[in-house]
Amino acid sequence: MNVNRRVLTLDEFTLQQLRHIPNATGELSGLLRDIGLAAKRVNVEVNKAGLVDILGDAGSVNVQGEDVKKLDIFANDQFTGVLHHGISCAGIGSEELDEFVAFDDTVSCQSKYVCLFDPLDGSGNIDVNVSIGTIFGVYRRVTERGEVASKEDFLQKGTQQVAAGYIIYGSSTMLVYATRRGVNGFTLDPSIGEFTLSHPDIKCPPSGKIYSVNHGNFFQYEEGVRNYINICQNKTKATGGPYTQRYIGSMVADVHRNLIKGGIFMYPGTIDKPKGKLRLMYECNPFAFIVEVAGGKATNGKQRILDIQPTELHQRTPMFIGSKDMMHELESCTGDK
Ligand code: P6P
Numbered sequence: 001m002n003v004n005r006r007v008l009t010l011d012e013f014t015l016q017q018l019r020h021i022p023n024a025t026g027e028l029s030g031l032l033r034d035i036g037l038a039a040k041r042v043n044v045e046v047n048k049a050g051l052v053d054i055l056g057d058a059g060s061v062n063v064q065g066e067d068v069k070k071l072d073i074f075a076n077d078q079f080t081g082v083l084h085h086g087i088s089c090a091g092i093g094s095e096e097l098d099e100f101v102a103f104d105d106t107v108s109c110q111s112k113y114v115c116l117f118d119p120l121d122g123s124g125n126i127d128v129n130v131s132i133g134t135i136f137g138v139y140r141r142v143t144e145r146g147e148v149a150s151k152e153d154f155l156q157k158g159t160q161q162v163a164a165g166y167i168i169y170g171s172s173t174m175l176v177y178a179t180r181r182g183v184n185g186f187t188l189d190p191s192i193g194e195f196t197l198s199h200p201d202i203k204c205p206p207s208g209k210i211y212s213v214n215h216g217n218f219f220q221y222e223e224g225v226r227n228y229i230n231i232c233q234n235k236t237k238a239t240g241g242p243y244t245q246r247y248i249g250s251m252v253a254d255v256h257r258n259l260i261k262g263g264i265f266m267y268p269g270t271i272d273k274p275k276g277k278l279r280l281m282y283e284c285n286p287f288a289f290i291v292e293v294a295g296g297k298a299t300n301g302k303q304r305i306l307d308i309q310p311t312e313l314h315q316r317t318p319m320f321i322g323s324k325d326m327m328h329e330l331e332s333c334t335g336d337k
Pocket residue numbers: 121122123124214249250251252254277278
């Protein structure tokens with residue numbers, strides 16, 4: 001290995017980006033550093049979750065006699081804590097909390113951003129050792145700095161995100177984030193405890209051969225979606241296939257793989273749940289922002305995800321996201337432009 005290879009850490013990279021942004025204050029870099037710190041703490045617990053399960057269900061007492069919190073709650077506390085004690089975040093909305101939390105201390109009220117996150121998506125997969133993740137979106141507050149943040153700061157369209165990203169706790173732990181300048185991936189180097197730039201300038205391939213959907217709900221999907229799935233199953237070499245179906249039930253892992261390799265991820269509405277399962281504010285908007293910056297597309301089957309005007313913090317939306325050519329073929333089946 002070339003020991004002299006200069007590898008940028010997350011902090012070095014975000015500070016370098018400042019040079020391209022006139023009047024930048026460094027607050028966004030600070031917020032991303034805070035998220036990276038929380039991610040490292042969550043990573044430690046996720047990596048030993050199996051051990052805790054052996055010694056008793058999460059939520060029990062571990063060998064040191066410490067109360068073990070459910071990992072979702074632990075992750076929520078870590079991200080909420082670092083963002084509250086940083087200088088860049090005026091408040092948060094979390095999948096784990098019924099209402100948004102506006103921080104009322106003086107420093108936080110002066111902060112420029114608010115953050116929406118799912119602290120540990122797919123946590124049901126922990127006990128079977130499937131990759132899980134954290135998803136986040138960052139917005140510039142619309143209320144006056146100095147005031148306590150309020151509802152309109154947290155219910156902005158996805159187009160208003162200034163940054164979005166995810167952490168995937170998998171075979172390695174990666175932090176991927178996007179600003180309008182691009183998408184970059186950082187792999188945690190445990191030997192130095194730093195996220196280091198490993199995937200610069202990620203682009204979503206315009207097409208791919210992977211389609212991701214829960215076939216168990218097939219007969220509950222609308223006809224256009226079923227027609228597209230049938231097309232995917234019948235692709236041949238002559239028609240750009242054959243395709244492969246990959247769906248592991250962890251959105252961060254499925255969308256990350258399709259972002260890197262090309263592909264389409266679908267969580268459609270069903271007869272029972274027309275709005276689907278996934279949450280707009282802290283699952284779909286962040287991924288839609290990331291994939292669009294990388295050259296892909298994301299819709300709810302009718303309109304661009306990022307254009308949806310939110311009305312509730314935990315509202316759900318159908319989600320179709322991935323390589324633009326595959327999204328266009330889906331739209332030709334569903335009649336949506
Ligand atoms: P289903 C995990 O619970 C999650 O929210 C996403 O990470 C994942 O893509 C989806 O639900 C899986 O849902 O209904 O296919 O099991």
